[in-house]
Amino acid sequence: MNLSITVRQLEHIVILELSGRLSVLEANLCQLADQLIERGHRHFIINLANVSYLDNSGLGQLCWIYTAARKDGGEVLLIKPTRRIKWLLNITKLDTVFECFEREGDAIASMTGVKAAVSA
Numbered sequence: 001m002n003l004s005i006t007v008r009q010l011e012h013i014v015i016l017e018l019s020g021r022l023s024v025l026e027a028n029l030c031q032l033a034d035q036l037i038e039r040g041h042r043h044f045i046i047n048l049a050n051v052s053y054l055d056n057s058g059l060g061q062l063c064w065i066y067t068a069a070r071k072d073g074g075e076v077l078l079i080k081p082t083r084r085i086k087w088l089l090n091i092t093k094l095d096t097v098f099e100c101f102e103r104e105g106d107a108i109a110s111m112t113g114v115k116a117a118v119s120a
Contacts, residue, residue, distance in 0.1 A: 005032055013043045013111055015104070019050035022058030029058075033065045042074025045107045049080035054088060066097065077107045 005028065006017040014036055022029065033044070044065060048054075066076040078100045081089065089095040101107040 014041045015045045017047040021053040022051050023055045024057035029061045030064055037068050042069050042072050043111055044069055044076045045079055047079050048085050054085055075111055079104050079107050
């Protein structure tokens with residue numbers, strides 16, 4: 001299954017919901033993020049709940065977005081990583097780079113510094 005990306009915006013936060021394979025054959029995530037960053041967006045929440053496959057290129061894409069956003073004072077948070085993705089983040093030590101959340105509301109609260117009234 002090819003990667004599909006749904007984009008939502010909540011105030012200054014862009015939420016990217018990924019579904020499918022995040023791999024070397026799917027470079028559209030970086031292209032989309034680059035366009036969003038060029039338009040001034042710097043704060044991203046990436047939902048990984050429906051990512052069925054992630055390879056080193058996919059990890060590289062997540063790192064690229066993180067670096068590009070952070071360079072200009074932004075932030076990238078991950079939500080709902082699967083067990084396998086958590087494992088990959090752990091063995092690559094990227095779990096020390098990316099902050100992960102199980103609920104969207106908690107990630108939004110962390111990013112905005114406000115207690116979430118309702119968690120997604």
